[in-house]
Amino acid sequence: ILRIVGGDEQKLRAMEDLGLLSDDPVALKGSPVAALCDKLAGMLVYGPGERDIVVLRHSFGIKWPSGKDETRNISMVLYGERNGQSAMAMTVGITTAFAAKLMLNGAIQRRGVILPFTSDIYSPILADLNKVGIFSVTKSIYH
Numbered sequence: 001i002l003r004i005v006g007g008d009e010q011k012l013r014a015m016e017d018l019g020l021l022s023d024d025p026v027a028l029k030g031s032p033v034a035a036l037c038d039k040l041a042g043m044l045v046y047g048p049g050e051r052d053i054v055v056l057r058h059s060f061g062i063k064w065p066s067g068k069d070e071t072r073n074i075s076m077v078l079y080g081e082r083n084g085q086s087a088m089a090m091t092v093g094i095t096t097a098f099a100a101k102l103m104l105n106g107a108i109q110r111r112g113v114i115l116p117f118t119s120d121i122y123s124p125i126l127a128d129l130n131k132v133g134i135f136s137v138t139k140s141i142y143h
Contacts, residue, residue, distance in 0.1 A: 046086075073139050
């Protein structure tokens with residue numbers, strides 16, 4: 001197995017820690033991925049008082065028409081609630097709910113798969129996220 005993971009002992013230990021190399025039976029599910037998810041779901045639960053964290057960092061290189069270069073860094077750190085909502089649920093679920101609200105209110109008229117890359121979509125969602133305490137910090141470096 002060590003050879004299969006490219007000689008990476010850390011990966012091998014992780015597989016052992018997750019019980020992926022044990023002789024314990026695995027429940028049959030619809031696919032190998034579903035069986036793995038089922039096994040991990042039972043193992044990777046939060047203990048009392050534990051919480052998750054979401055850390056995002058986006059870094060963009062921008063070349064402005066004036067010739068000036070900018071590196072724009074956008075960062076967000078959000079902790080889940082102890083014995084409450086996870087940070088992942090808050091960032092994914094609440095963001096999706098705000099997008100759905102825009103569609104239901106008619107603010108988004110387009111149909112199909114729409115990426116949130118235009119300000120008519122992302123600006124109101126970011127404003128709503130800020131209202132519930134989910135925000136990012138933007139810093140720019142000009143060179």
